Amino acid sequence: MKIMKQSISDQMFSILKEAIVRQRIKAGEQINPREIAEQYGVSVMPVRDALTRLASFGLVTIRPRVGFFAREFTPDEVREILEVRRLHEVYCLDHYFSQIDLDELQRIKQDMDAYEANPTPEAFDRIDEELHDLFLAASQNRFLMENYQQVKELLILIRNVDAARMRYSHVEHRKIVEAVLRGHKELAVRYLEQHLDNARHATLRSTAAMDGLG
DSSP, rough: OOOSSSHHEEEEEOOOOHHHHTTTOOOOOOOHHHHHHHHHHHOOHHHHHHHHHHHHHSSSSEEEEEEEEOOOOOOHHHHHHHHHHOOOOOOOHSSSGGOOOHHHHHHHHHHHHHHHHHHHHHHHHHHHHHHHHHHHHHTTHHHHHHHHHHHHHHHHHHOOHHHHHHHHHHHHHHHHHHHTTTHHHOOOOOOOOHHHHHHHHHHHHHHHHHHHHO
């Protein structure tokens, strides 16, 4: 695949970021700039520039005299990321409850109905992302949303949602949505807190298991 010459470094940044976030490049995997450059028909320099930028976003680790690696996370780092997520989402739901786009929430609810008829991981991921993003969007705070976006990309790297967790999460999502649509802010906040706590416990268990295998 060839890419356009305009803003090659920016294009490589986007391509590599997507590959890491979507885990086409696995956590801990070494990234060879020369191989990437040959694959896309570009020079090595813009690839190295892109990887250096990704390191500043926390998605790549640079090991001196060794090379570039897709980021791996310790259990403590996972715990910290999930704590920041909770702070963002609970704060926005609590403080901007009246500004949530209810029409968009109704559309998400319809998607949840369709998911129940045909539950797929892809549909679950889309609903999960749209629902949580909706609470942040209610703030209309650009800086807050940009900060959350970086957290969200790290979340994609550490999440490990098995079929059982998807079923539980879907039920939890339903409870949150119904509470918001009924205008019950305190109940919605409590359901969101419970949902995020459950997701945190599942993720940390998975991380600890993987750490034990290592």
